Amino acid sequence: MKAIIPIAAFVAAASILAVPATRAAAAWENGTVYRPAAIYATRIARSAAEEAGAANPFDQRRDLYDKLSSVTGVEWYWIAAVDQYERSMSKAKPKTHPILGQTAGVFVEPERWAGTLNPDAEDSSPVSIRFFNGIGKDGDGNGFAERTNDFDLLYSLVSYMSASGTSEVRFPAGVWDYYRNSRAVQRVQQFASIYRHYGKLDLFEHAFPLPLGTTYSYKDTWGDRRGWGGRRSHEGTDIFAGHGTPVRSTCYGVIEIKGWNKFGGWRIGIRDLNNHYHYYAHLSGFDKSLGVGDIVAAGQVVGWVGSSGYGKPGTSGKFPPHLHYGVYSDRGLVEWAFDPYPMLRRWEQSERKRLRSKQ
DSSP states (O other): OOOOOOHHHHHHHHHHHTHHHHHHHHHHHTTOOOOHHHHHHHHHHHHHHHHHHOSOHHHHHHHHHHHHHHHHOOOHHHHHHHHHHHHHHHHHOTTTSOOOSSSOOOOOOHHHHHOTTOSOTTOOOHHHHHHTTOOOOOSSSSSOOOTTOHHHHHHHHHHHHTTTOOSTTHHHHHHHHHHOOHHHHHHHHHHHHHHHHHSOSOOOOOOOSSOTTSOEEEOOOTTOEEOTTSSEEOOSEEEEEOTTOEEEOSSSEEEEEEEEETTTEEEEEEEETTSEEEEEEEEEEEOTTOOTTOEEOTTOEEEEEBOBOSSSTTOBOSSOOEEEEEEEEEOSSOEEEEOOHHHHHHHHHHHHHHHHHTO
């Protein structure tokens, strides 16, 4: 069956798609060979060189966010939150969600950028992309909507998300429109609250969960068998210490869960900017001033070591006092636990070095 295309639509599409060819002809007349790949490579190399010379990559990001904020009217911390969520997805799924820019952490599928029905999946013409209902936009005003350009990438996402408004209520609704995933909306809101609270981006320092001056012991217990509540494997590291030893947040983050769990007893869960969920279980109590949604810093006391769990609320004493510490990585729709022991060793050693350097 032959497809029948209305003449007007055909003429419009043909004129749009002819733009790159016209630009190429002009380039030949000026003695310049039009090679998109070469242009991209040159730009990427220049961006890499600029980044290498920068004193702090966070400064580059903040400069990008501030510029985008002035253009879109969206607060910088929302832009930072979207970018960081995208970056966390790229770390969790590097093959299917690779980072496209140099400073921004954003990934957009070619068909979503250029438009599902666009015959040129790598189209960079704002006019034809708009014709095919793609989201790609020319943010930096150079005439191209480039999927590898930091400003274009974030400008396109933020413009899409802010189409219904830039307020604290309307922007999250736009995040939902883009991802169609309530977990993604929650993560962006959490990240934005952390950035807004501290007013900066460099929030990736970690601390060992127990004060280094206290007495404790631990080893790699990942995957050990557990019997209570059915056969299951141990998803974390047990750090044995005296009852009432302070338990500290290992990261800058936001409290996501606080309360009782029949397995973990009194437990608290904290989400960090790497999109890792830090789980502290078997506590004897919490810092009563903290609640769900509150922001915490690395090294801040959030509770105390205990032996709660394995039963109804208040059950305690079925095992020696210890902290069960687990870490889970958000992959978009599900979370996977991974062995925290190597990180604990690294954070413990790093904190010891910091303490020695201050002596």
